[in-house]
Amino acid sequence: MFGKKTKTQSIDKEQLELIENAQKRIKQKKRVYTHFIIFLIGAAFLILANTVLGIGEDFTIMGKEWFLYAILLWLFIFLYHAFNVFVIHKFLGKAWEKKQLEKLVNKQNERIEQLKKGLIKEETKMVQSKIFKTKTQDLTIIVAAAENNAIGKNNDLIWHLSEDLKRFKSLTNGHHIIMGRKTFESFPKPLPNRTHIVISRQENYHVPDGVILVNNLQDAIDAAKSDSQPYIIGGGEIYKQALNLATKIELTRVHESFEADTFFPELDLLQWEEVETVFYAKDEKHKYDFSFITYKKK
Ligand SMILES: NC(=O)c1ccc[n+]([C@@H]2O[C@H](COP(=O)([O-])OP(=O)(O)OC[C@H]3O[C@@H](n4cnc5c(N)ncnc54)[C@H](OP(=O)(O)O)[C@@H]3O)[C@@H](O)[C@H]2O)c1
Secondary structure, eight states: OHHHHHHHHHHHHHHHHHHHHHHHHHHHHHHHHHHHHHHHHHHHHHHHHHHTSOTTTTOEETTEEHHHHHHHHHHHHHHHHHHIIIIIHHHSSHHHHHHHHHHHHHHHHHHHHHHHHHHHHHHHHHHHHHHHHHTOOOOEEEEEEETTOEEEBTTBOSOOOHHHHHHHHHHHTTSEEEEEHHHHHTSSSOOTTSEEEEEOSOTTOOOOTTOEEESSHHHHHHHTTTOSSOEEEEOHHHHHHHTTTOSEEEEEEESSOOOOSEEOOOOOTTTEEEEEEEEEOOOSSOSSOEEEEEEEEO
């Protein structure tokens, strides 16, 4: 019911505009015709004034009577008037103005859309950088794995490579180290100058003072929030769960295969990009060849 009323109003407005325009055009044309009649009468009067009444009889310009110039000037003014009404007002009139206005409005709308898109892009970037900032942690997995991905046996390491231990020490020094309960138990005592976060499902699991006990991996990561570079140090169960969350892997690849009961998950190289590799050949201190390989999540 209300919709119908609005529609009628908009038609009336359009019709009113059309009528107003038509009336305006009629008036304009009438004025041109009137001008034409006055011009004809005026021209005849000028000719008569000169030839019959003898007004300015002796006045000529370049050998021609003055009324000829006066009539030509008036003719020019009349033609200009007619041109204005029949050409300019017809083609560059209201409809033309409306079209130009529409064009201008469309252009402005396009510009506004572009600005909006730019703004959305900028907002997305800001949100992404915000997410990135809240995710400033470069959560790193540090692991030593054999060619067959073996990492441990009987809750112990399989090899002893002093250069690898040195690297582990220097990288993790001063940082939070996150580990499963079994890996924690494989240490004779907590490592110095590192904050230990131990994950266990046991509510009453006892840890020494200074060691943080949590019940799942996410809580472990939250507990290391203040550290921009926490390390996931194992073992097999925790590595498996952390692989999706980690952004970096510091892998020591021992170039040998071993019998083991704990393994590192197979790396999906579509997700991980090798960014650095340093090879070490075996020597009197190192029984096996090995490489330090850094991966970053793509
Ligand atoms: N080569 C290396 O770089 C390296 C590094 C570290 C360790 N390792 C080796 O890896 C072996 C140990 O690894 P692992 O896989 O047997 O054990 P682990 O990952 O160290 O610890 C497993 C324990 O962590 C807790 N846990 C795991 N997921 C959990 C979750 N979602 N929520 C709560 N608690 C959770 C459970 O503790 P509760 O049973 O108490 O609930 C589980 O029994 C050892 O041989 C060790 O020497 C090797």
